[in-house]
Amino acid sequence: MIMRRKGDRGEDRDDVEAVLDELYTTAPPDFVGRREELAAAARTAGRMEDARLIRAARRPTLAAWASNVLLRSEPEEGRRFLELGQALREAYKSLDTDAVKTLSEQRRQIVAAMSRQAAQLARTAGHQLSNSAQKEVESTLQAVLTDETAASQWGGGRLKSALSPPSVLPGASPPAPGTGLKPPRTTPESASSQTAVREERAGRRRQEQELARARKAAESAGRRLREQQRAQTAADTVLRRARDRYGRARDQLYAAEQKLKQARERLHRADLDRQDAEARHAAVADAVAAAERSAHEAEQEVELLGGSAE
Structure with missing residues (x-):
């Protein structure tokens, strides 16, 4: 990553923020070396x-990374996921106990x-x-859903260690079964009792609405997650097949290179x-030419000697 030498303070801040974002997605074994480079x-x-x-x-720890x-x-x-947590x-x-x-x-x-x-x-x-690292990731995600501070930390994308969810969920502890959110027995003649009944009904409607929204958000998040997992599975399959094809092509290339090397050696020999x-052919040709000259000279000599004899 190249850093600009000049620019306003806003640009400078963007630069270092981008660098830190990259750094905290660098695997822990490579973290220190990359940090020193940056x-x-x-x-x-x-x-x-x-x-x-x-x-x-x-x-960061491996789980935080x-x-x-x-x-x-x-x-x-x-x-x-952050919106679901909220x-x-x-x-x-x-919510009442069953809803929780x-x-x-x-x-x-x-x-x-x-x-x-x-x-x-x-x-x-x-x-x-x-x-253990897998459990730390689960603990971190549980914390994100149940604790606003943890959600803010994870949302920054720079965790250094795993997060832990609170021991008690946000808000008041849910009432024990059979004891919470049931109105006391009142007489119809009492105006205060009628008011309490109306408030109780309104409270229940609000609870049902909150539960419906939360369930809808959870179901929607679950569907999106399953879609992403299917996409991930498909991508893994494509990657595995591509790697297999690459391996076969590499082996074929190696075999072809070996054949080419052998062919070049045969060509050289x-x-x-x-x-x-x-x-050898030139030497033999020279010898034949020399022999032809000798034979020609011998014939000429024979002819000369024959003529002298007559």
Whole structure:
């Protein structure tokens, strides 16, 4: 990444923010080396404050890195996941026990699916998440859905370590079964009792609306996640087939190169044989020419001697 030497402070801030975003999606084994490269580039560009900020970045754990990659690789899904968390936190504040139980089960399913997606992204990048790292990713996602501060931290895309969900969900603890949200027995003649009944009904309607919205958000998030997982599976299949084709083509190329090498060696030997044969042919031709001259001279001598004898 090249840093500009000149520009206003807004541009400078954009530069270093982009650098940090990239750095926190760099796999932990490569983090330190990449950090030093980026810090050196900032110093070379005269950006000493940026260099200090980059140098101060700390390497994330494998689980934190996978969580960052999950957010950065699917920004739209990440945004919807954050919105789902906000809706769930609001819903938890006014739901009864049964509704909380239903919503919590949906939340666990979504978190498990998102965690598997993060593990797949990590494998694609060449890093296998251990069981403990996988659980840390799940813990981080649970925290994002249940805690506003955790959601803000993950939404920044620069986690250094895994997050933990709160021990108690946002808002008041849900009432125990059979004890919460049931109006006391009142007499119809009491105006205050009628008011309490109306308020209770209104409260229940609000709860039902909140639950419906939360369930709809959870179901929508689940559908989108399943679509993304199917797309990921299809992409994995295409990648695997492409790698297989590449491997076969590479083997064929190697075999062809070996054949070409052997053919060139045969050609070289044949050329040497040709040169040797041409040399022998020339030598024989010279010998034949010499013999022809000798024979011709001998014939002439015979003719001369024959003429003298007469």
